[in-house]
Amino acid sequence: xxxxxLEATLDELVERGYGEMTVQGIADRAGVNxxxxxxxxxxxxxxxxxxxxAMSMPATEPPDTGSLRRDLLVLWQTAPRSxxxxxxxxxxxxxxxxxxxxxxxxxxxAHALLWRRRLELISVVVDRAVxxxxxxxxxDPELLMDLLFGPFHTRVIARGRxxxxxxxxxxxEAALHAIGASPEPGGSAHRAxxxxxxx
Amino acid sequence: xxxxxLEATLDELVERGYGEMTVQGIADRAGVNxxxxxxxxxxxxxxxxxxxxAMSMPATEPPDTGSLRRDLLVLWQTAPRSxxxxxxxxxxxxxxxxxxxxxxxxxxxAHALLWRRRLELISVVVDRAVxxxxxxxxxDPELLMDLLFGPFHTRVIARGRxxxxxxxxxxxEAALHAIGASPEPGGSAHRAxxxxxxx
Numbered sequence: 001x002x003x004x005x006l007e008a009t010l011d012e013l014v015e016r017g018y019g020e021m022t023v024q025g026i027a028d029r030a031g032v033n034x035x036x037x038x039x040x041x042x043x044x045x046x047x048x049x050x051x052x053x054a055m056s057m058p059a060t061e062p063p064d065t066g067s068l069r070r071d072l073l074v075l076w077q078t079a080p081r082s083x084x085x086x087x088x089x090x091x092x093x094x095x096x097x098x099x100x101x102x103x104x105x106x107x108x109x110a111h112a113l114l115w116r117r118r119l120e121l122i123s124v125v126v127d128r129a130v131x132x133x134x135x136x137x138x139x140d141p142e143l144l145m146d147l148l149f150g151p152f153h154t155r156v157i158a159r160g161r162x163x164x165x166x167x168x169x170x171x172x173e174a175a176l177h178a179i180g181a182s183p184e185p186g187g188s189a190h191r192a193x194x195x196x197x198x199x
Numbered sequence: 200x201x202x203x204x205l206e207a208t209l210d211e212l213v214e215r216g217y218g219e220m221t222v223q224g225i226a227d228r229a230g231v232n233x234x235x236x237x238x239x240x241x242x243x244x245x246x247x248x249x250x251x252x253a254m255s256m257p258a259t260e261p262p263d264t265g266s267l268r269r270d271l272l273v274l275w276q277t278a279p280r281s282x283x284x285x286x287x288x289x290x291x292x293x294x295x296x297x298x299x300x301x302x303x304x305x306x307x308x309a310h311a312l313l314w315r316r317r318l319e320l321i322s323v324v325v326d327r328a329v330x331x332x333x334x335x336x337x338x339d340p341e342l343l344m345d346l347l348f349g350p351f352h353t354r355v356i357a358r359g360r361x362x363x364x365x366x367x368x369x370x371x372e373a374a375l376h377a378i379g380a381s382p383e384p385g386g387s388a389h390r391a392x393x394x395x396x397x398x
Contacts (some may be wrong), residue, residue, distance in 0.1 A: 098299045115358050142354075143366070147373055149357075150349025158315050158352070159345075167342070174346055174377035178369055 005030045005037065006051040013048065014093045018101035048101055049110035055080065062121045068129035069184060072148070072172060073145075075121060082156040082163050095157045116137070117146055126179070139179040147175035204229045204236065205250040208281070213245065213292045217300035221277035247300055248309035252316075254279065261320045267328035268383060270346070271371060274320060279363050281355040294356045318344055325378070340376040 012021045023044055027034040041047045063074035082091045102108045123141040130137050151171045155161050173184070180192035207228035211220045217269045222243055226233040240246045262273035281290050301307045322340040329336050354360050372383070 014295065030332065094300050096301065098294050102295065111357075112359075129340075142360075143369055146348070146350040146353040146366075150353035151345040152353065153352050153357070154345040154349035155341075158310075158348075160311075161341075165344075170342055170377055171346065174373040177376045178373035 001030075003054075005032060006049070006054050007045075009051045010094055012088075013097045013101065016099060018044075018048075018107075021071075031137065033180060045104045045106035049100070050106050052098070052107070052110040052114050055114065058129045062124040063092040064125075064128065066132070068134050068176070068181060069172065071128075072122075076168065077124070080111055081153075082152070084162060086158055088156055088162050091156050092160055109160075118149075122148075129181070134181060135176075135185065136180045139181075144175050144179050148172065200229075202242040202253075204231060205253050208243075208246045208250045209293055212296045212300065213289075217243075217247075217295060217303065217306075244303045244305035246304075247297070247306050251297070251306070251313050252310040262325075263327065264369070267324060267333050267380060268371065270328075271321075273303065274324070275367065275371075278351075280367040281351070283361060287355055287359055288359050290355050291359055319347075321347075326352070330379070332379060333378045334375075338380075343374050343378050346377055347371065361387065371395070 001197065005026065008026050011029055012025045016022075016025065021044055023037050024034050026044070026047060027037055037047065041050055058139050063071045065074060072193045079085070082088050082089060098107070100112070102111055119141060122145050126135065126139055126141045130139055148171060151167075152163055155163050168194060177183075204225065207225050210367055211224045215221075215224065220243055223233050224235050225246060236246065241247055248341070262270045264270050264273060277292060279286070280288050280356055297310070299304070301310055318340060321344050324335065325338055325340045325343060329338055330332045347370060350366075351362055353364065354362050376382075
């Protein structure tokens with residue numbers, strides 16, 4: 001039910017904009033009772049904040065695969081995909097509508113929280129990589145994060161172009177290089193691994 | 200006069216939003232006659248489109264310093280700076296207001312044009328670097344562009360953090376590595392050159 005409600009919240013946002021969207025509209029789309037939405041999330045601001053939380057990286061434990069590259073790929077699999085023109089259109093619409101919705105402090109705070117949560121998760125996997133000797137001590141998780149997320153924003157949201165797995169790997173290798181990680185063992189840095197079906 | 204008018208256009212946009220902003224308001228801020236603004240730019244959409252054009256890289260010839268790094272730094276110096284908290288606040292406000300203004304097709308088209316113009320300029324300097332042997336043939340200017348601009352968006356606009364010269368150099372070196380450029384001769388990749396006063 002929660003996933004259906006949050007999807008309906010984004011649909012309502014994209015189609016009507018933050019000013020015009022209503023909890024009633026979300027309830028109609030999701031096929032649930034308006035009262036239960038108010039009780040759980042208080043209003044459209046609370047619903048959008050929850051949708052943003054769901055879009056951030058997983059609320060569970062950070063991955064611990066024994067490799068920084070694999071950890072980052074696991075985190076990445078929770079991001080919305082943007083491989084097809086339809087994915088891109090949706091991502092652009094959601095992003096623009098969310099930016100406009102940030103006039104509401106509840107939504108703005110959820111946005112800030114999303115980035116803090118991402119930084120926490122990335123800091124944990126980088127710390128472990130430092131302990132394993134994969135990257136030098138002092139490797140900067142903020143630099144890694146900005147280099148990982150930024151290029152997707154420019155390609156997909158700002159320029160309206162799809163991002164494929166090859167792009168993901170190129171971005172990840174550039175970001176890892178910046179924090180001093182050595183190239184992938186075997187030198188397959190620019191080959192797409194099997195696990196990254198979702199970019 | 201043009202620079203004053205375009206600055207006034209962004210001020211009006213940030214303070215009143217696209218829906219509420221007026222050509223009269225822009226004229227008052229800039230101390231010019233409303234009629235002359237209408238004659239030259241037709242309306243607020245045309246004025247914003249012009250402001251976006253002015254924010255893109257220089258409309259003159261692409262730089263040709265003999266070094267890809269120096270060419271990119273020259274292009275970068277035309278970007279708005281975001282070093283202080285006040286710069287960041289302004290950049291976030293302009294970016295959010297412009298995103299909301301993109302409901303107007305004139306503004307959306309100016310946005311798309313800005314990215315096409317940036318890609319043209321970067322393609323020229325990359326082509327020359329290929330001819331000089333600085334980067335391998337087939338180096339991808341789109342990848343370079345997304346890796347250069349994206350991290351600034353994430354750091355400054357999405358996360359509200361300032362970007363200093365050290366960050367610029369780290370981002371540039373990561374992006375250059377991704378397209379196969381060799382490290383800077385002398386190994387001073389992470390030292391800030393003198394010319395990058397504006398980040």
